[in-house]
Amino acid sequence: MNALIPERTKKNSLLREWNGPLTQDLVLNPGGFGLGKVPGRLQPTNTVDSVCGFCATGCSLRVHLKDGEGVNLSANPSYPVNIGMACPKGWEALRVLDAPDRATTPLLKDASGKLQAVSWETAASTFAAKFKEIQQKHGPDSLAWLGTGQITNEEFAFLGALGKFGMGIRHGDGNTRQCMATAVAAYKQSFGFDAPPYSYQDFEDSDVLVFVGANPCIAHPIMWQRVMRNPHNPEIIVVDPRRTETANSATQHYAIAPKSDLSLFYGIARELIERGQVKRDFVEQHTEGFEEFETFVQDYTLEKVSEESGLSIAEIERFVESIAAGKRVSIWWTMGVNQSYEGVRLAQSLINICLMTGNIGRPGTGANSITGQCNAMGSRLFSNTSSLLGGHDFLQDEHREKVAGILKIDVSKIPNENCWAYDQIVQGVEDGRIKGLWIIATNSAHSWIGQGRFREAVEKLEFLVVQDMYHSTETAQLADLVLPAAGWGEKEGTFINSERRIGRTRKVHKAPGQALSDFNIFRILANYWGCSDLFKDWRSPESVFKILTRITEGRPCDISGIDGYDLLVEKRGIQWPYRSEKMDGETHRSLFSDGVFYRKNGRAKFVFDHPKPLPEPVCSDYPYVLLTGRGTSAQWHTQTRTSKSDVLRKLYPKDAYVEVNVDDAKALGVSSGDCVVVSSRRGTVKAKAFVTPTVQAGQLFMSMHYAETNYLTKPDFDPYSRQPSYKHCAVRLSLPDSAAVQ
Numbered sequence: 001m002n003a004l005i006p007e008r009t010k011k012n013s014l015l016r017e018w019n020g021p022l023t024q025d026l027v028l029n030p031g032g033f034g035l036g037k038v039p040g041r042l043q044p045t046n047t048v049d050s051v052c053g054f055c056a057t058g059c060s061l062r063v064h065l066k067d068g069e070g071v072n073l074s075a076n077p078s079y080p081v082n083i084g085m086a087c088p089k090g091w092e093a094l095r096v097l098d099a100p101d102r103a104t105t106p107l108l109k110d111a112s113g114k115l116q117a118v119s120w121e122t123a124a125s126t127f128a129a130k131f132k133e134i135q136q137k138h139g140p141d142s143l144a145w146l147g148t149g150q151i152t153n154e155e156f157a158f159l160g161a162l163g164k165f166g167m168g169i170r171h172g173d174g175n176t177r178q179c180m181a182t183a184v185a186a187y188k189q190s191f192g193f194d195a196p197p198y199s200y201q202d203f204e205d206s207d208v209l210v211f212v213g214a215n216p217c218i219a220h221p222i223m224w225q226r227v228m229r230n231p232h233n234p235e236i237i238v239v240d241p242r243r244t245e246t247a248n249s250a251t252q253h254y255a256i257a258p259k260s261d262l263s264l265f266y267g268i269a270r271e272l273i274e275r276g277q278v279k280r281d282f283v284e285q286h287t288e289g290f291e292e293f294e295t296f297v298q299d300y301t302l303e304k305v306s307e308e309s310g311l312s313i314a315e316i317e318r319f320v321e322s323i324a325a326g327k328r329v330s331i332w333w334t335m336g337v338n339q340s341y342e343g344v345r346l347a348q349s350l351i352n353i354c355l356m357t358g359n360i361g362r363p364g365t366g367a368n369s370i371t372g373q374c375n376a377m378g379s380r381l382f383s384n385t386s387s388l389l390g391g392h393d394f395l396q397d398e399h400r401e402k403v404a405g406i407l408k409i410d411v412s413k414i415p416n417e418n419c420w421a422y423d424q425i426v427q428g429v430e431d432g433r434i435k436g437l438w439i440i441a442t443n444s445a446h447s448w449i450g451q452g453r454f455r456e457a458v459e460k461l462e463f464l465v466v467q468d469m470y471h472s473t474e475t476a477q478l479a480d481l482v483l484p485a486a487g488w489g490e491k492e493g494t495f496i497n498s499e500r501r502i503g504r505t506r507k508v509h510k511a512p513g514q515a516l517s518d519f520n521i522f523r524i525l526a527n528y529w530g531c532s533d534l535f536k537d538w539r540s541p542e543s544v545f546k547i548l549t550r551i552t553e554g555r556p557c558d559i560s561g562i563d564g565y566d567l568l569v570e571k572r573g574i575q576w577p578y579r580s581e582k583m584d585g586e587t588h589r590s591l592f593s594d595g596v597f598y599r600k601n602g603r604a605k606f607v608f609d610h611p612k613p614l615p616e617p618v619c620s621d622y623p624y625v626l627l628t629g630r631g632t633s634a635q636w637h638t639q640t641r642t643s644k645s646d647v648l649r650k651l652y653p654k655d656a657y658v659e660v661n662v663d664d665a666k667a668l669g670v671s672s673g674d675c676v677v678v679s680s681r682r683g684t685v686k687a688k689a690f691v692t693p694t695v696q697a698g699q700l701f702m703s704m705h706y707a708e709t710n711y712l713t714k715p716d717f718d719p720y721s722r723q724p725s726y727k728h729c730a731v732r733l734s735l736p737d738s739a740a741v742q
């Protein structure tokens with residue numbers, strides 16, 4: 001045991017660093033001027049530019065400092081992403097840091113089951129002792145971690161390398177499985193690499209924009225502002241069962257039957273073929289599998305598709321005509337596509353339409369998956385979970401050897417197999433195979449699908465570690481050990497936004513009490529585990545960033561041309577790939593302008609399959625379809641952060657609510673504000689009714705920001721991406737204390 005405890009001097013120097021003042025380079029910050037860096041001289045300044053830590057838009061916020069502490073902020077006018085705009089969450093980003101429920105010391109469960117404050121020394125040595133004991137007793141499958149899309153690239157890499165190479169934890173995944181896994185799998189199969197091809201300039205260059213299962217007015221408000229700047233009087237088409245804020249602002253809205261999209265887009269492909277809209281040259285030179293696809297879609301006649309989607313033939317024809325008339329058509333999708341039991345094929349049905357009509361690789365075009373969290377893209381490239389660090393493959397010897405060489409570690413430390421996905425990890429916990437679980441920057445006991453089952457499973461764990469900013473989260477409350485983490489604004493590092501732009505996020509606030517950045521938590525755990533030798537060169541976030549840029553060399557996400565953080569500031573963020581100065585002068589870059597994709601033969605592939613039956617169709621007992629998603633632009637996920645701002649709290653409903661169609665409400669005798677009961681086969685919850693024409697009859701909508709919602713959802717998964725199908729299950733609606741069902 002003693003061998004695990006680092007020498008006193010080493011530890012003391014680490015502690016000094018953790019608890020030390022804000023870094024000097026923050027106060028004397030060349031980046032604070034955004035554009036105006038004077039080479040070779042540090043300029044005193046009282047502002048610093050930092051990429052926002054909520055959504056994947058990646059707005060730059062200009063933080064105003066007093067005595068080195070951020071006291072206020074404004075939206076950066078000179079950043080090519082947000083051009084002086086920010087949404088309520090961004091404006092309030094500093095406010096949520098000072099909250100009474102911030103975790104300020106490590107907490108360890110005592111014999112009576114109560115969490116008690118302990119020192120970092122006790123916390124880290126307990127972590128190492130418990131996890132090692134479990135590993136020795138139950139073997140390599142008995143430990144796992146669940147990470148996030150909200151820590152920095154440098155932290156992702158540290159967690160992934162520490163977990164897999166240092167601690168020998170076989171299974172690690174993240175909340176990005178709930179979010180982006182479908183897009184990743186779809187792009188990999190179709191393009192040969194997980195490569196969202198667009199830049200935000202495409203929002204302004206398109207003449208037809210199609211949004212499928214996406215509500216950017218609420219979820220990506222500043223991207224929506226970019227759409228509003230489009231000077232081409234574009235056709236804006238929204239495909240969503242609900243008449244969302246985005247649908248209301250669109251020129252066409254198709255209120256499709258939930259989960260009928262796949263059939264619709266095959267039908268649209270068929271019609272485009274019928275109307276001679278295929279760009280044969282592009283298809284022949286740059287794609288593979290079109291002939292089979294052409295034959296395949298013949299079944300999807302207008303009549304069939306109309307019946308399945310609930311849209312009239314005239315509506316579908318108008319949709320097709322709009323795509324056919326567009327010169328620069330872009331298709332954008334988010335969770336209404338990804339979070340489905342057949343999300344990968346659906347995403348590919350959108351990719352197929354762009355490929356066959358040549359709407360890719362030109363300004364204003366593209367099959368474009370919008371990312372969710374501030375660094376979901378970073379997790380895709382650097383978390384070392386479903387792919388090996390830096391866009392590599394665990395299954396390829398040469399990839400493992402390359403990464404081992406750069407990290408100066410023995411290649412045998414790098415697994416040669418893929419690990420379990422989130423749902424398989426939860427299943428492992430349920431089966432008793434996984435005994436120790438480490439949850440970092442995600443609130444699984446609220447956000448994971450099918451909460452009843454999840455919570456029962458977690459009870460079986462021998463040791464649960466939760467690393468979070470707040471001790472009050474649903475998940476932290478279940479923990480045996482809580483590690484207090486610094487949050488956005490309290491640490492240095494980089495994020496990658498939705499258009500592949502790497503930007504810098506800055507320390508502008510001192511973390512409370514003994515809370516440490518995740519980066520430093522990983523360092524201390526490496527020390528106590530006894531594997532800090534592997535991380536000798538991982539001294540600071542920037543030193544790790546430089547290692548990561550070298551690892552990406554030669555991959556599609558190659559950023560080996562970025563020599564450090566200064567360049568990111570100077571160029572106002574850099575989109576991957578970035579290999580050489582030849583790209584200088586550009587602020588926006590989309591992919592595939594040469595028509596060359598990342599598959600071995602350089603061609604994109606048409607991938608398709610017939611739609612599958614609904615996992616849980618409505619029936620007389622459960623007659624409503626439950627849709628779930630984002631509620632307001634002022635709420636973030638499980639609300640651990642956004643509920644801490646007085647301003648934001650005024651902008652959203654306090655209690656869980658369920659949106660009910662006007663006719664259904666009338667039939668049930670329910671008015672807005674009434675308490676109602678929503679039940680599925682998995683759980684029963686109470687919510688306030690909100691009667692609205694924006695949901696269709698027979699459908700209900702609940703927002704994910706309230707813990708109630710996931711007691712109802714049903715754990716179904718896409719077979720290729722293993723992403724949960726959050727947006728469909730059968731429920732019933734009743735009045736409280738009424739035995740009668742609807």
Ligand SMILES: Nc1nc2c(c(=O)[nH]1)N[C@H]1C(S)=C(S)[C@@H](COP(=O)(O)OP(=O)(O)OC[C@H]3O[C@@H](n4cnc5c(=O)[nH]c(N)nc54)[C@H](O)[C@@H]3O)O[C@H]1N2
Pocket residue numbers: 055056179212213214215216218219220239240241242244256257258259260261334335336337371372373627628629630631632633634635636637727
């Ligand atoms: N304010 C705010 N912004 C956020 C977040 C937040 O929590 N709050 N979270 C961020 C994250 S991580 C993500 S992933 C994104 C999510 O961003 P979005 O995906 O845009 O948001 P959602 O509301 O989850 O889902 C979008 C829409 O899918 C629709 N939908 C449901 N089922 C179907 C279907 O079968 N077909 C079609 N076509 N549509 C369907 C829903 O009605 C919903 O309007 O937002 C990001 N931005």
Ligand SMILES: Nc1nc2c(c(=O)[nH]1)N[C@H]1C(S)=C(S)[C@@H](COP(=O)(O)OP(=O)(O)OC[C@H]3O[C@@H](n4cnc5c(=O)[nH]c(N)nc54)[C@H](O)[C@@H]3O)O[C@H]1N2
Pocket residue numbers: 148150151175176178179335339372373440441442443444446447448467468469470473485486487488518628629630636637638639640641704709710713726
């Ligand atoms: N029904 C339903 N459920 C859904 C969805 C849906 O549409 N419908 N959407 C899914 C999607 S797309 C997503 S992305 C997930 C999101 O689900 P979660 O990831 O569970 O949501 P968050 O509230 O963002 O949780 C992040 C946690 O990390 C903590 N945290 C924040 N910053 C840091 C940091 O820097 N370090 C550390 N250590 N902790 C930090 C926060 O306090 C919070 O507890 O929810 C999914 N769940």
Ligand code: SF4
Pocket residue numbers: 052053054055056057058059082085086087088089090091220221222223
């Ligand atoms: S749109 Fe997203 S990145 Fe921009 S300020 Fe709002 S939450 Fe932050």
Ligand SMILES: [Mo]
Pocket residue numbers: 178179180372373
């Ligand atoms: Mo997400």
